[in-house]
Each structure stands twice: as structure tokens, then as C-alpha cells.
Amino acid sequence: MRTRPLTRAASRKPNGTVTMAKNGAAARIRRAKPALTFGKLWEYEPAPETVDPGIKPAYDLFIGGKFVPAKAGGRFDSISPADESKISSLALARSADVDAAYAAASSAYTRVWSRMPGRDRGKYLFRIARLLQDRARALAVAESIDGGKPIRESRDFDLPMAAAHFFYHAGWADKLHYVTPGRAPAPLGVVGQVIPWNFPLLMLAWKIAPALACGNTVVLKPAETTSVTAMLFAEILQEAELPPGVVNLVTGAGETGAAVVGHPTAAKIAFTGSTEVGKMILRQLAGTGKKLTLELGGKAANIVFDDAPIDAAVEGVINGIFFNQGHVCCAGSRLLVQESIAAEFVARLKRRIAVLRVGHPLDKNTDIGAINSKAQLAKIHALVKAGQNEGAAMFQSSCRLPERGYYFRPTLFTKVTPSHRIAREEIFGPVLSILTFRTFEEAVEKANNTAYGLSAGVWTDKGSRILKMASALKAGVVWANTFNKFDPASPFGGYKESGFGREGGRQGLLDYLR
Amino acid sequence: MSLRAAALSKRSSFRTVAPLRRLIDEVGSVDAVGVEERVAKYTTRSIKKRSKVWGLRTAVSMVDLTTLEGKDTNEKVFSLCQKAMRPHDDPDIPSVGAVCVYPRLVRAAKRALAGSSVRVASVATAFPSGQTSLKTRLAEVRSAVGEGADEVDMVISRGLFLAGEIHAVQDEIAAVVAACGPVARLKVILEVGELETYDAIRAASFLALRVLRPGDFIKTSTGKTSNNATLANTQVMIEAIRDFYLETGVPIGMKPAGGIRTAKHALQFLIGVKETLGDAWLNNQRYRFGASALLNDLLRQLVKERTGAYQAPYVFSEAVESY
Incomplete structure (x- = not known):
């Protein structure tokens, strides 16, 4: 039987004194505490994506299959x-324009779309x-220019995902009777939709694809800061020869949105955005009999237990909060880490954010792009x-920021308590609040101690704990040992002040059928 | 059997947790999905212009130019050594890190490389299987070092490891360290393709790390099986090196080997080094590529960066493509 200790490291003292055999004689060497250097040795040169996105200098409203100027x-x-330059000029839709959009949608609904066979x-x-x-x-480039997200994400996530939603719902269009076994499903009519600026094209796909698959027609308002890709999408609709009026796009800010939401023709309103605006819409629609789905804010907890594979958890936490500059409603903005590994985990997070690259959205090596707008940065x-x-206690990475444009360093906060504003309010930026917990119950208690309930993450090697956590957490999505995973077949939506209704999957279709 | 050993043996019969499992608990486990997602990000990095040239040149200096075939001759090794010292006419292109051969050819390589910075590495310990007695393997190591090998590439006993005899595996590595003597560096080949899981790769890495000396290496594979170095298994190993270094201050080098044939792939490995271990590992004292076909692709890309055109393969002198 062998008695050799598994580790020779035991003879190495943690204070940095190392005993080494040198030429047969033991030499004692004092060392500084070991640290890694992430310096300037191998700087990546700028690698800009150069595809021309084909953005026109000005866009009109897209109503009845044509681009029409705003009436006023x-x-x-x-x-x-990224650099505060003007990209394009957009038409500001007022209520007369919204009326026209609804009229076109209504006519397309009764004359064409609701009658068309699903196939x-x-x-x-x-x-x-x-x-x-x-x-x-080209769309990915446009999305990055317009919204500030890194080209790597718009290219590898937003666009493939948007297309996937259309593919998925295309497949459902002629199989809707399987969604509601025993009864014939019918479309609702004209649907008014308002989407946010964080995933402009993807949110548009999440809204339009199920609505059209179910036989509804659409009036959609993109966010005022990110309308350009919606207009490029309108050009795609023309090319696809979608019957005029089936999809109508009206651009503008809050007033336009209110006109879309409040329009009497709308049979249903679907809104994704802030909880504040969601509540206003809820009040506005009370008593009107319109169907409503809301996908609102979040303050997701990412819960890391001491047995989690630590580097995977670090990567998941980083991905959870810094994906799309933290402009994600389901971002894992609260890290709950078990007390016994907290110090080590935070040290690893700090090392990891040291190599995150904040930079121009069109640089292929950018990990964190530009904050969407001046207002959001403020x-x-x-x-x-x-x-x-x-x-x-705040920690920020020391990376260089571009001189112009709206940028924010990846930021960690430790010593956060559940009553701090940064632990309660949705920041919607690259800022992670770190809390600790000791027991399973405390983790559940802290994770659920929020007005929101959109998503959560659990990191542990123990399968039974994952299942127990998943049923204890009041969140629409619980990711286990991963984060920010989406699929058109998987319903997405919230609890509590994160809204109601689901998008994606069979459940998502039910919200567009009667 | 001594009393103490007998007591240990008795206790061990009550042990419910296998030694490998206990080691994994101690050093931490690896999530396969997580590590593969992490390395997928390296492949989306875009290395251009000056940073590309720097990366390619550094990669050239890290190549362990290798020939490990039964048909190897002194002449083949001699021509390999010429290529190693002067990979290309362009004087800005550095020589490679080392030439890696079988023990019988060490002396020829040493003679050919005399006066250059290129080191001679020799595989030993019944490469690639390791299936002879420890005594024979240690004798082979001593012989290779005696012939002048600057570096020794050993294989671990995967059979012992998978059978749970992890202490024995570590003892063998320690014995080889001793057999290398004070000068020769050791590279420990884990043969990751035979270890089955990332957890096992991490555990085996720690077994080696804990008995190695600063400047020694751990290495993915022999190149003689179908599963060789990948970004993911290399990531698991460099994370082990990182964690061990931060705990003890002992820097160990890394050598992915086998299957790295293109310059683009090699740069992705270096991106992993830059973002995991940092600047101190971006040199051939701490990082090597076990490869041969790779070298000509690196040269081809370097010439392309200089001239703007890809040259035909025959423009470059023959590389030995045994891997």
C-alpha cells in the first residue's frame, strides 16, 4: 500500500515561500503571491466587419405593403x-398614421390572411x-450599428435565432389544430405589438412569426432607438411578396406606442419592455376585453452552489450578465454564491473580466459593445x-474604452445586501450584484425576494438539487448549469412583475389564438 | 508489508469513494458543455495584421518539430533539424522550439543542432503505450538523457489510472522526474483521448503538476491515437495549470500535440493561452505545439502576410508529416 501523499504541494507554503531543490542544495526563494498577467503582450488588431448593411438615409412608415410618409x-x-453619428432618418407616426396601419391590417385580415389556408x-x-x-x-451589421451590440452576438445569436423563430412557426401554420386538440382554433384579428430596443430584430421575430402563423395581422412599433432593422425587415417582406397590410410597421416613441396599444381595432396587444410601461398598458386596457401579453423586466438570480464546476459557473455568470451589455430582460444580474466559495469565485470573476474586451460593436473581437443610448447610459x-x-464595494475592469460613443466598463459589486437598490432594481447594463448565501433555503428566499420573476440560473453538480431549486424558484425560466439558452420551441415568459403570457412553443401559439 | 501499510490497506477496504473520485472532489470537476462553449469563443476571435504576424511567429518558435515513425533514419532527422533551425529564408522567422525524435535518434539530432537554440526532445517510457516495466521505462529515460536529450516526453500509465491506481501513476511520474536529472525537462503526456472524461483529464493534470518542477510541461497526447489535442481538452489542462500556479506559484508549461495542422487552429490555441494563463505563458519556455505539418502552414501564412499572396506548397521545403 502506498503512503505517499497525493500532493507535494503540501510542502509549499501558501504564503508564497517555496522550497526547491537546486543543484542538490535546498534554496529558499521568496516569491510574491502568484498572479497572472493579462497585459499588452499580444494586442488584437481591430478586425472590423466590413459588409455593407445597405441602410438608406431615410425611411418612411411601412403600411399596406408600401413605404408611405407620415401624414404630419x-x-x-x-x-x-458606437460613435454618436446619425445612421438614418425615420418617419414619426402619429395617431392618424396608426389608424391607417390598423385599417390596412384589418382589411388584410378579413380579405386575405384569415382566409388563407395554413399551409x-x-x-x-x-x-x-x-x-x-x-x-x-448585412442585417447583423445593421443591428450592431443601430443598437450597439457586438457583431459577434448579432451574427451568432440574434440573426440565427430570428430566422429560427420564423422557421419554427412556419411549421406550425398548417398544424394549429394539434395545438388545441378537440376544437378548431381561430385567429384573433389585428394584433398591436410594441417591442424593445435590446434585441430589435429578434423581438420582432418573436412577435410577428407566431402572430402570422396563427392567421393574425400585425401593427408593430419598434423601439425609437432601434428601428432601422425593422425597416430592412419591411424590405424583406416586400421581396417575399407578403400580402399588403399583413404586417405594418410604424416608427416613433412613446406616443406612437400609446396609439398602437390604445387603438380600438386591436384584438390583442403584445408588449415587451419595461415594467413601468407594462403597468400603464395594463391600466389602459383594463375593461376593453382585449387580450394582452406582457414580457417585462427582470432581476434574475444566478445561484452558484459550492459543488458547481467552478469555471463553467464563472463563464455562465459572465455570459448571464455581460451578454448584450447586460441589456437583457432575463440577465443574471444578481449572483448568489454559496458563502464557502464566495471569495474564490469573486477572484475568478475578476480574472475573467480582465480579458473581456469593450469596444466598437463592429469589431469582431468585441465582447461588450456600446450602451444603447445616452439615456440608458445615464x-x-x-x-x-x-x-x-x-x-x-465596486470593482471594474481596467480595459480601455473607445473615446466616443456610449460605453460602460464591466462592473462587479460585492457586499451587496438584498435591500440595496442595485439588488432590487433592474439596471439593464453590465453591472453584477454579488450576494452570498449559506443554505439551500436561504438561496431560495433571496432569489425569490424580488418583484420580478423572469429567469434564474442554478449551478450545481447535484441533479436532485437542480430539480428542487427549479420548483422552488418563482421564475418563468430556470437554467441549470447554463444560462441564456433560447429555442423557438421553448416557451419564454415571466412571473409576478415580469409579466404574463408566453412566447415560443405551443404555449406561445395559444396567446395568438382564440 | 509494514504495520502502517497494513493498517492503511485495512482502512482502504472500508473506503466507499474511489481514489479518482476523491481526487476530482479535491481539485474540482469540469462541466463538458461549459468548457466547450468557452473554447468556441476562441474560434470567433479574428486575428489580423500585426497581431497575426506576431501570433504566427510566436507559434513557429513554439513548434516541437516531430518525427516519430519506425522508418525514421539519421538522414531524415538531419533534414528535420535543418528545417528546425532555419524554417524559412526570411531571417525574421525564428527557429522552432525543439526537435522531437525517438531515443535512438537523439544523438544524430544533437549533432545536427549543435550550436543552435533548438532543443532536442526525446520520447521515452515505451512511447506511445508505456506498456513495459517501470524499470525498463526509467532505463530508457536515463539513456535518452545520457545521449543528450534536453527534454523528455513521457507517457503516463493510462491503464493504472483508469483502474484507479492513481497513486501509482503519480509515483511513476515522480520516478521519471528523478531519472531526468537536474537538467532535462520533462513533458508528461496524459494521452487525453484514453482518459474518457474532462474530469479525468483535470485530475490527471493535477497528478502530474504536483510532482513536476518549474519549467516542466504537461502534454495532451502522443499523436498515435485518433483523439488528440482539441481546444477543449487543452483548455481543461491550462485551467489546471492556472489553478495550480495560483495556489503554489509553480509555473508548468503546456504542450498540445497531434491534430493541430493549420495556422488558424494554432492561433486559436494561443488565444486560449492569452485569455486563460496570460502573457507569461506566451513563449516557448511555457508553451509548445507538438506538430510537424503545422510548421509549413505557419510559414505559408507568414509569407502571405508579407507578400499578399499564397505560395504554392512546393515553395516551402518539405516538412515531416508523421502526425
Whole structure:
């Protein structure tokens, strides 16, 4: 039987004194505490994506299959958050324009779309999906220019996912009677949809694909800061020869949105955005009999137990909060880490963010792009300030930021308590609040101690704990040993103030059928 | 059997947790999906212009130019050594890190490389299977070092490892360390393709790391099986090196080997080094590629960066493509 200890490291003292055999004689060498250097030895040169996105200098509203100017003639600019330059000019839709959009949608609904056999609707959706794939690179570039997200994400996530949603729902269009066994499903009518600026094209796909598959027609308002890809999508609809009026796009800010939401023709409203606006819509629609689905904010907990594969968990936490600059409603913005591994885990997070690259969205090596707008950047600054004032400890990576544009360093907060604003309010930026827990019960308690309930993550090697956690957490999605995984077949939606209704899967279709 | 050993043996019969499992618990497990997602990000990095040239040149200096075939001759090794010292006419292109041969050819390589910075590495310990007695394997190591090998590439006993005799595996590595003497560096080949899981790769890495000296290496594979170095199994090993270094201050090198044939792939490995171990590992004292076909692709890319055109393969002198 062998008695050799498994480790020779035991003879190496943790204070950095190392005993080594040198030429047969033991030499004692003092060392500084070992650290890794992530310096300038091998800087990556800029690697800009150069495909021309084909953005026109000005866009009108897309109503009845044609681009038409706004009746009152108002316009507003879309700004690139990467360098604050003007990208394009957009028409400002007022209520008369929204009326026209609803009239076109209503006519298309009764005359064409609701009567069309499902397999024919499916053909259009397949066509749109393929055109999205054909144009994927140009659309990805446009998405990055307009919204500030890194090209790596728009290219590898937003575009493939948007196309996947159209493919998935195209397949459902002629099989809807399987969604509601025993009864014939019917479309609702004209659907009014308002989408946010964090995933412009993907959110558009999440809204439009199921609506069309179920036989509804659409009036959709993209976010005012990110309308350009919606307009490029309108060009795709023209090319796909989608019957005029089936999809109508009206651009503008809050007032336009209110007109879309409040329009009497709408049979259903689908909204993705902030909880504040969601509540306003809920009040506005009370008593009108319109169907409503809301997908609102989140303050997801990422819960790391001491037996989790630690590097995978670090990677997942990083991906959970810094994906799309943290502009993700389901971002894992609260890290709950078990007390016994907290110090080690935070040290690893700090090492990991040292190699995150903040930079121009079109650089293929950028990990974190530009904050979507000046207003959002100001909001992040304000909340980070509040975190510092309330006594949380801040750590930021020391990476270089571009001189122009809206950027924010990846930021960690330790010593956060559940009553801090940064642990309660949705920051919607690259800011992670770190809390600790000791027991399973405490983890559940802290994770659920929020007004939101959109998503959560659990990191542990123990399968039974994952299942127990998943049923204890009040969140629409619980990811286990991974984060931010999406699939058109998987329903997505919230609990509590994160909204109601589901998008994707069979459940998502039910929200567009009667 | 001594009393103490007998007591241990008795206790061990009550042990419910296998030694490998206990070691994994101690050093931490690896999530396969997580590590593969991490390395997938390396492949989306885009290395251009000056950073590409730097990366390619550094990769050239890290190549362990290898020939490990039964048909190897002194002449073949001699021509390999010429290529190793002067991979290309361009004087800005460095020589490679080492030439790696079988023990019988060490002396020829040493003679051919005399006066150059290129080191001679010899596989030993009944490469690639390791299936002879420890005594024979140690004798082979001593012989290779005696012939002048600067570096020794050993294989671990995968059979013992998988059978749970992990202490014995570590003892053997320690014995080879001793047999290398004070000068020769050791590279420990885990043969990751035969270890089945990332957990086992991490555990085996730690077995080796804990008995190695600063400047020694751990290495993925022999190149003689179908599963060789991948970004993912290399990531598992460099994370082990990182964790061990941060715990003890002992820096161990890394050598992925087998299956790295293109410059683009090699740069992805280096991106992993840069983002996991940092700047201190971006040199041939701490990182090597076990490869041969790779070298000509690196040269081809370097010439392309200089001239803007890809040259025909016959423009470059023959590389030995045994891997």
C-alpha cells in the first residue's frame, strides 16, 4: 500500500515561500503571491466587419405593403451608440398614421390572411425565414450599428435565432389544430405589438412569426432607438411578396406606442419592455376585453452552489450578465454564491473580466459593445452611484474604452445586501450584484425576494438539487448549469412583475389564438 | 508489508469513494458543455495584421518539430533539424522550439543542432503505450538523457489510472522526474483521448503538476491515437495549470500535440493561452505545439502576410508529416 501523499504541494507554503531543490542544495526563494498577467503582450488588431448593411438615409412608415410618409411629416433620427453619428432618418407616426396601419391590417385580415389556408401562410413564413438567412450578415451589421451590440452576438445569436423563430412557426401554420386538440382554433384579428430596443430584430421575430402563423395581422412599433432593422425587415417582406397590410410597421416613441396599444381595432396587444410601461398598458386596457401579453423586466438570480464546476459557473455568470451589455430582460444580474466559495469565485470573476474586451460593436473581437443610448447610459451611471453610496464595494475592469460613443466598463459589486437598490432594481447594463448565501433555503428566499420573476440560473453538480431549486424558484425560466439558452420551441415568459403570457412553443401559439 | 501499510490497506477496504473520485472532489470537476462553449469563443476571435504576424511567429518558435515513425533514419532527422533551425529564408522567422525524435535518434539530432537554440526532445517510457516495466521505462529515460536529450516526453500509465491506481501513476511520474536529472525537462503526456472524461483529464493534470518542477510541461497526447489535442481538452489542462500556479506559484508549461495542422487552429490555441494563463505563458519556455505539418502552414501564412499572396506548397521545403 502506498503512503505517499497525493500532493507535494503540501510542502509549499501558501504564503508564497517555496522550497526547491537546486543543484542538490535546498534554496529558499521568496516569491510574491502568484498572479497572472493579462497585459499588452499580444494586442488584437481591430478586425472590423466590413459588409455593407445597405441602410438608406431615410425611411418612411411601412403600411399596406408600401413605404408611405407620415401624414404630419414628422421625422426623427436614429443615432449610432458606437460613435454618436446619425445612421438614418425615420418617419414619426402619429395617431392618424396608426389608424391607417390598423385599417390596412384589418382589411388584410378579413380579405386575405384569415382566409388563407395554413399551409399557404406557412409558405410565406418559410420564405421570410430564408430571406433572413440570406441577408443575415448585412442585417447583423445593421443591428450592431443601430443598437450597439457586438457583431459577434448579432451574427451568432440574434440573426440565427430570428430566422429560427420564423422557421419554427412556419411549421406550425398548417398544424394549429394539434395545438388545441378537440376544437378548431381561430385567429384573433389585428394584433398591436410594441417591442424593445435590446434585441430589435429578434423581438420582432418573436412577435410577428407566431402572430402570422396563427392567421393574425400585425401593427408593430419598434423601439425609437432601434428601428432601422425593422425597416430592412419591411424590405424583406416586400421581396417575399407578403400580402399588403399583413404586417405594418410604424416608427416613433412613446406616443406612437400609446396609439398602437390604445387603438380600438386591436384584438390583442403584445408588449415587451419595461415594467413601468407594462403597468400603464395594463391600466389602459383594463375593461376593453382585449387580450394582452406582457414580457417585462427582470432581476434574475444566478445561484452558484459550492459543488458547481467552478469555471463553467464563472463563464455562465459572465455570459448571464455581460451578454448584450447586460441589456437583457432575463440577465443574471444578481449572483448568489454559496458563502464557502464566495471569495474564490469573486477572484475568478475578476480574472475573467480582465480579458473581456469593450469596444466598437463592429469589431469582431468585441465582447461588450456600446450602451444603447445616452439615456440608458445615464441610468446605469445613476444606479452604480447609488450602489456605491449605499456601501457596496465596486470593482471594474481596467480595459480601455473607445473615446466616443456610449460605453460602460464591466462592473462587479460585492457586499451587496438584498435591500440595496442595485439588488432590487433592474439596471439593464453590465453591472453584477454579488450576494452570498449559506443554505439551500436561504438561496431560495433571496432569489425569490424580488418583484420580478423572469429567469434564474442554478449551478450545481447535484441533479436532485437542480430539480428542487427549479420548483422552488418563482421564475418563468430556470437554467441549470447554463444560462441564456433560447429555442423557438421553448416557451419564454415571466412571473409576478415580469409579466404574463408566453412566447415560443405551443404555449406561445395559444396567446395568438382564440 | 509494514504495520502502517497494513493498517492503511485495512482502512482502504472500508473506503466507499474511489481514489479518482476523491481526487476530482479535491481539485474540482469540469462541466463538458461549459468548457466547450468557452473554447468556441476562441474560434470567433479574428486575428489580423500585426497581431497575426506576431501570433504566427510566436507559434513557429513554439513548434516541437516531430518525427516519430519506425522508418525514421539519421538522414531524415538531419533534414528535420535543418528545417528546425532555419524554417524559412526570411531571417525574421525564428527557429522552432525543439526537435522531437525517438531515443535512438537523439544523438544524430544533437549533432545536427549543435550550436543552435533548438532543443532536442526525446520520447521515452515505451512511447506511445508505456506498456513495459517501470524499470525498463526509467532505463530508457536515463539513456535518452545520457545521449543528450534536453527534454523528455513521457507517457503516463493510462491503464493504472483508469483502474484507479492513481497513486501509482503519480509515483511513476515522480520516478521519471528523478531519472531526468537536474537538467532535462520533462513533458508528461496524459494521452487525453484514453482518459474518457474532462474530469479525468483535470485530475490527471493535477497528478502530474504536483510532482513536476518549474519549467516542466504537461502534454495532451502522443499523436498515435485518433483523439488528440482539441481546444477543449487543452483548455481543461491550462485551467489546471492556472489553478495550480495560483495556489503554489509553480509555473508548468503546456504542450498540445497531434491534430493541430493549420495556422488558424494554432492561433486559436494561443488565444486560449492569452485569455486563460496570460502573457507569461506566451513563449516557448511555457508553451509548445507538438506538430510537424503545422510548421509549413505557419510559414505559408507568414509569407502571405508579407507578400499578399499564397505560395504554392512546393515553395516551402518539405516538412515531416508523421502526425
